[in-house]
Amino acid sequence: DVKVTQSSRYLVKRTGEKVFLECVQDMDHENMFWYRQDPGLGLRLIYFSYDVKMKEKGDIPEGYSVSREKKERFSLILESASTNQTSMYLCASSGYYGYTFGSGTRLTVV
Amino acid sequence: RKEVEQDPGPFNVPEGATVAFNCTYSNSASQSFFWYRQDCRKEPKLLMSVYSSGNEDGRFTAQLNRASQYISLLIRDSKLSDSATYLCVVNTPSNTGKLIFGQGTTLQVKP
Numbered sequence: 001d002v003k004v005t006q007s008s009r010y011l012v013k014r015t016g017e018k019v020f021l022e023c024v025q026d027m028d029h030e031n032m033f034w035y036r037q038d039p040g041l042g043l044r045l046i047y048f049s050y051d052v053k054m055k056e057k058g059d060i061p062e063g064y065s066v067s068r069e070k071k072e073r074f075s076l077i078l079e080s081a082s083t084n085q086t087s088m089y090l091c092a093s094s095g096y097y098g099y100t101f102g103s104g105t106r107l108t109v110v
Numbered sequence: 111r112k113e114v115e116q117d118p119g120p121f122n123v124p125e126g127a128t129v130a131f132n133c134t135y136s137n138s139a140s141q142s143f144f145w146y147r148q149d150c151r152k153e154p155k156l157l158m159s160v161y162s163s164g165n166e167d168g169r170f171t172a173q174l175n176r177a178s179q180y181i182s183l184l185i186r187d188s189k190l191s192d193s194a195t196y197l198c199v200v201n202t203p204s205n206t207g208k209l210i211f212g213q214g215t216t217l218q219v220k221p
Contacts, residue, residue: 031207042213043154043197050206090153094207098144098199101153 003027004093006102013109019078021105023091031094032074034058034066036087037104043090049074081109111136116198116212124220127188131215133198134180142201143174145183147194148214154197157183188219 007022025032033048035058045058049068063085067075078085086109092099116133123129135143143160158165160172160181171184181198198212 033208035211040213043211045208048206048208056206094209097159098142098146098156099154099209101155104153106151 004091004100004102006089006091006105008105009103011105011107013078013081013107015082015109017078017081017109019081019107019109021076021078021089021091021107023074023076023102024072025074025093025100026072027093027095027100028071029093029095030071032068033092033094033099034064034074034076035090035092036060036085037090038087046076081107083109085109112212113137113210114198114200114212116215118213118215120216120218122218122220123188125188125190127219128184128186129188129217130185131183131196131198131217132180133182133212133215134178135198135200135210136179137200137203138176138179139203140200141203142209143172143181144199144209145170145172145181146197146199146211148197149194154211157196185217188217190219190221193217193219 004025034046035043047066049055065077089105091102145157146154147157148154164173169186173182195214195216197214202208
């Protein structure tokens with residue numbers, strides 16, 4: 001069964017901390033994505049990657065960066081966490097039949 | 111105009127009812143269409159792809175109207191377990207695999 005794994009289900013971080021969210025897929029997909037989901041705003045694309053070491057900004061990249069050193073792993077980095085980055089973060093991997101999502105990381109920045 | 115628009119609802123229906131959701135998309139070059147289901151505090155999961163000829167999966171029927179750029183999802187004989195948010199999803203005409211998500215339509219099926 002296809003799988004996308006996010007390293008943490010819940011995370012609490014302090015303002016100003018550097019935060020790493022990890023995502024691993026076992027489907028050999030080239031395309032991977034990071035979204036955040038907030039009530040009333042739906043899913044918003046932060047960054048995506050279509051190959052190792054390749055990345056493109058999504059709709060809301062400010063305050064975030066990403067790393068794709070290996071095909072199966074796509075990391076989202078919050079350089080200096082702020083309270084407005086409190087959200088649900090969803091990683092996805094893309095194949096022929098659309099996206100497979102990880103179970104999400106609910107991040108709270110205090 | 112949003113790239114994918116849905117009525118957020120909520121749609122409150124009794125068990126056994128038939129309910130339909132519509133969604134419009136703005137990019138006429140889009141080629142792939144999907145409905146995803148998202149339960150509360152869970153990740154979205156693929157419900158079904160939407161094909162030009164329309165397709166059915168049990169109680170669920172999806173249809174695509176390219177001329178009017180809308181997609182529909184029909185649920186017959188609603189069950190309590192159908193309560194969820196349904197996301198309309200459209201691809202971007204590129205080779206990145208990027209999808210555009212609607213905000214979702216919330217369905218609440220009541221006993």
